[in-house]
Amino acid sequence: MGIEREPDGTVTTHDLGLSIGALAKAVGVAVETLRTWERRYGQPVPHRLPSGHRRYSLDTVDRLRLVTALIERGHKPSEVVPLDEAALARLAGLAEPPPESTSPEERWFEAARTMDEQGMLRRLETRWARLDIIGFLDGFLAPLLIETGERWARGELTIAQEHFASEIVAQFLIGRWRPMSAVQDGPVAVAATPSGERHSLGLHMAALALAAAGWQIRFLGADTPDDDIVAAADATGARAVVLGASPSLARAQLEDTLSRLHRSLGERAIWCGGTAPVERPGISWATNLAELYHWAREQAAG
Ligand code: B12
Numbered sequence: 001m002g003i004e005r006e007p008d009g010t011v012t013t014h015d016l017g018l019s020i021g022a023l024a025k026a027v028g029v030a031v032e033t034l035r036t037w038e039r040r041y042g043q044p045v046p047h048r049l050p051s052g053h054r055r056y057s058l059d060t061v062d063r064l065r066l067v068t069a070l071i072e073r074g075h076k077p078s079e080v081v082p083l084d085e086a087a088l089a090r091l092a093g094l095a096e097p098p099p100e101s102t103s104p105e106e107r108w109f110e111a112a113r114t115m116d117e118q119g120m121l122r123r124l125e126t127r128w129a130r131l132d133i134i135g136f137l138d139g140f141l142a143p144l145l146i147e148t149g150e151r152w153a154r155g156e157l158t159i160a161q162e163h164f165a166s167e168i169v170a171q172f173l174i175g176r177w178r179p180m181s182a183v184q185d186g187p188v189a190v191a192a193t194p195s196g197e198r199h200s201l202g203l204h205m206a207a208l209a210l211a212a213a214g215w216q217i218r219f220l221g222a223d224t225p226d227d228d229i230v231a232a233a234d235a236t237g238a239r240a241v242v243l244g245a246s247p248s249l250a251r252a253q254l255e256d257t258l259s260r261l262h263r264s265l266g267e268r269a270i271w272c273g274g275t276a277p278v279e280r281p282g283i284s285w286a287t288n289l290a291e292l293y294h295w296a297r298e299q300a301a302g
Pocket of ligand 1 (some may be wrong): 068124138142148150163170198199201202205206242244247249251272273276288289290
């Protein structure tokens, strides 16, 4: 930047600013692109030196960096080059959201009531970004789902709203654990719920804890017969089988399933999770995901 000083030390302002070459370099675009944008969209606006050379303010760099980021995200130059900085920041999602007075949980339920899909995803994203994995799963998401059940039982949420919320949570969790699992070469875990058990969100949470600990997940999902769980563990060379069981699954059936899996799965670790534990030899039961996560990390490292 050409800052010139008079012999007495004062700065002459006529030469302040960036040349077009310096601006192009700072923003990472070609000089010719900047000239084209100015010709087509009237931006960026330089001031001219007496020599006719362009000079740009430093603010222009920040503005054009937003422009190029948005173009990389798929916007056309004609949509973004003419915008001022505030409009660009809004488009880039950098603008501060308006202050909200209610708790994150209440905002989640409000979004569930109005079936505001984006609003619900945003609440999850925000918590996900701020909490560690166990804080998110055990501390935030599980209580939120339990409260969902209570509100449904009190008639404050309809079945449709509860189903809608559960689907959003499932999609969110899958969107986190599947890409992690796909790029890993750690031990394999098969994940399933036993026959008759349709509650699968705890299992998705377990899958996320495992994937975050470096494991690969083979997700069979809800309502899987015992023999098929065993066959999948054999076929994938799984080191562990993880199961989810809610209190609605009949205890006698669950005990039977766990005994059969223990007999058939040999040395493989078997974890079962849920709020109503059943004791069976060879089964590690967890009522939270912290335990599974810490065990899984040790296993993946060893
Ligand atoms: C969403 C939901 C459903 C959805 C499930 C959708 C899905 N894709 O999962 C649907 C609509 C299918 C459903 C159906 C039913 N549901 Co329902 N459901 C719920 C609800 C609201 C949330 C469940 C949930 O995901 N909780 C979140 C989990 C993750 O919480 P959590 O178990 O506390 O999880 C922690 C630990 O248990 C552990 N953990 C959990 N899983 C695992 C796994 C592993 C490997 C490990 C290590 C740890 C672990 O870590 C977690 C985090 O800390 C609950 C309410 C509640 N209180 O949970 C009712 C609830 C479980 N359902 C209930 C009932 C009765 C039913 C139905 C019988 C209703 C009906 N009449 O049709 C059916 C049964 C369907 C079936 N055959 O399985 C009752 C069960 C009560 C009981 N004692 O029997 C509850 C408690 C609601 C209530 N208050 O009455 N349900």
